[in-house]
Amino acid sequence: MSTLYEKLQHARSEEDVKDIYIKALGLKSYTKGLIDIRTDEIWFEAKEGGKISSYAMFTQLLHYVQDALNKGEIIPPFLAVIDTEKAALMKTADVLPLLKNKSIKWGKSASQYPKEALDEVSAYIGAYFVSFKISSHEQEFIQAVKQAIQTGEIIRAQITPDNLKQVFDKWVAMIGREIIGVNEEDYALLFFADIMHDGTLSTHEHLPAELLHKNNAPVFSLNGKLYELANKEGYRRFWAIYHKPPHSEYRNYLLERRDSLIPLDERSFKGAFYTPLAVVDAAYNKLTEVLGKNWQKNYIVWDMCCGVGNLEVKHSNPRNLYMSTLDQADIDVMRATKTCAAAYRFQYDYLNDDITDDGKIDYSLTNKIPESLRQAIREGKKILVLMNPPYAEVGTGSDSGNKAGVTKNKFSTTAMDSYGKASSELFMQFIVRIAQEMPTATIAIPKR
Ligand SMILES: C[S@@+](CC[C@H](N)C(=O)[O-])C[C@H]1O[C@@H](n2cnc3c(N)ncnc32)[C@H](O)[C@@H]1O
Incomplete structure (x- = not known):
């Protein structure tokens, strides 16, 4: 289905422009005449093309509003200007003060306005009208008009998960x-x-x-x-x-x-993909089935690539929860949204931090790992690694998952000599460090 904007590009005349908007806005009772489109709620000034400014179009429209006011006729609550490229909407009440003092010298007809009239109108209305570039904001314009008709207000579009x-x-x-x-x-x-x-x-x-x-x-x-x-x-x-x-x-x-x-290439490089909550639900059911219903009490959980913490939001024992991830910004977002507020949350690069030149792990290099977690690891306590790790492989293809940077981390270059090709998989790099660091840990990775 072609969009409003595409249809407008095929308009051959001002009449076409009007008809295309009438259809897109679903206008039911309207008349066409001196006022290009007239409904009870909105008067429209229409033009073919996109060269005439919204200010000039509103100036023409306001001439008719002034006329109606002078004659004591009914004026609509909204005014709109539309052409092939743009549209704008304004509440009539906002411009009434300008018209009431009758200082504007209008021309003979609406389209023959003197420059002074345009200047005076432009200086006044700029703060009041809302303009929409049709190629990028046609939906927002259509919605604003529909809501204006329904509610009597110009309602701004909401930002929602869907848009x-x-x-x-x-x-x-x-x-x-x-x-x-x-x-x-x-x-x-x-x-x-x-x-x-x-x-x-x-x-x-x-x-x-x-x-x-x-x-x-x-x-x-x-x-x-x-x-x-x-x-x-x-x-x-x-x-x-x-x-x-x-x-x-x-x-x-x-x-x-x-x-x-996050831009797609950076995102696939870091493997920054979110685990949908339905998958998290299924994962928790599976963990209960395999580890027993008290697993949240019995296991210390570490997610070392937690992102903004989606995998842990269902966990009910935050004191057993260690959450770390590459980007400090993700930790900051968790703090701001109070996600797992009582858990240990810290920035940690699992493939570069605390790795010595000969591929061993030494927590004193960064001192980022909380002492309680170090102790649990030292004492071989029951640890569950719960994670949705990044996946990417070094390759020759141009696929954005194949990044030359993948192997260039401290762990793969110092500790994975004997792993052959597996050393070029981010996912394997995580697994190998976990095996070295916590050989008795249980690893849980949700899969769709
Ligand atoms: C697939 S996402 C999972 C995010 C989160 N657990 C979720 O389920 O929504 C993988 C996360 O690992 C992080 N990451 C990538 N490389 C990392 C590294 N070397 N150390 C720690 N975290 C890393 C990414 O920034 C990303 O947030």
């Missing part, structure tokens, strides 16, 4: 790329800092990045540095369309889906 990835991609295009001097791989953290903020307060304390304001403009703080926006227009337009913060019931879930926003 998180699309919203993030649009955020990168309109805001992320305008942030001066920031690395692409940090976009996801800055995105979360931005969306989890209501304009005054952040919804979570201690997120890895923070949104601040300087001279009334947004700035981002990450790892002790401040990052400013080169251009604030995209920021204004983006947040005119979306509502923030997201509904409270989604917030933690959205934060934990950072993996889904």
